[in-house]
Amino acid sequence: MASTTGKVLVFSLAEIRFVLDLDHVVEVLEQLEPRLDPSRSDLRQGIVAALDFRHTAIPAVDPTLKLGLVSATRYAEKVALVLRGSEGNWAVLIDQIEGLVPAAAMVRATLPALFKVTPEYSETQVMLADGVPLVVFEPERFYGINQDVA
Numbered sequence: 001m002a003s004t005t006g007k008v009l010v011f012s013l014a015e016i017r018f019v020l021d022l023d024h025v026v027e028v029l030e031q032l033e034p035r036l037d038p039s040r041s042d043l044r045q046g047i048v049a050a051l052d053f054r055h056t057a058i059p060a061v062d063p064t065l066k067l068g069l070v071s072a073t074r075y076a077e078k079v080a081l082v083l084r085g086s087e088g089n090w091a092v093l094i095d096q097i098e099g100l101v102p103a104a105a106m107v108r109a110t111l112p113a114l115f116k117v118t119p120e121y122s123e124t125q126v127m128l129a130d131g132v133p134l135v136v137f138e139p140e141r142f143y144g145i146n147q148d149v150a
Contacts, residue, residue, distance in 0.1 A: 008106060010098040010134060011081070014069035017098060019106065019127050019134040026082040026089055028097065029053070033076040036060060046142060048075065051091045053082055060091040061143045071095055083139050090143050101129050109133060 009020045029035070032051070040050035040057065046065045050057040060080060064071050071078075073095045080091040109126040125136035 006103055007100045008103050009081070010101055010129070011079070011094045011137075012096050012098055013094050014064055014067075014071040015095075016069065017132070017134050018094075018137040019101070019129070020081070020137040020139075021103075022100075024083045024139055026084055027053075029080040029082060029091070032078060032080055032093075035080075036075060038075070048093070051080055051082075053089060053091065056089075058082070058089050058091055059143060060093055062093050063137075063142050066142060085139070085143060092137075092139070092142060105129055106134075 007022055009022055009025060011018055011020065029051075035052040036049040037052070037057070038049040041048050042059075043065065045059075046061045046063070047059045048062045048065075049060045051060040062075075063069075075093060078093040078095060079097060080093055082089050082091050106127040106129055109128045125138070127134050127136055
């Protein structure tokens with residue numbers, strides 16, 4: 001996971017820690033209550049709301065839907081990571097930011113065989129930071145032109 005910024009973002013979602021290359025991040029937004037419009041959702045694509053970002057409505061995606069996770073954090077209390085996408089900016093809703101880690105401190109780990117038998121996780125990457133496993137968040141799996149819509 002090479003980063004031109006030299007750092008990666010660590011965040012949590014449903015008590016699982018993820019890592020994301022900062023090169024994907026446009027901005028981090030908190031206090032989402034007045035910015036989220038859940039009436040503009042498309043759950044087939046994981047879009048739970050439209051998010052007002054710089055006077056433009058962008059899709060807000062909840063990755064727990066695709067991952068089969070349950071988060072105790074209400075949408076209005078979540079943090080939005082605004083990401084660059086092939087079709088423009090979009091947001092991923094997360095529970096909280098854990099911090100920044102130097103990309104050089106990340107070590108690729110082997111995914112346990114248990115996860116490889118599950119199709120959703122067969123290509124998932126795991127990194128270690130000080131011996132702590134972090135799931136690599138791959139934005140293209142959650143929104144964009146490469147989405148599989150059921």
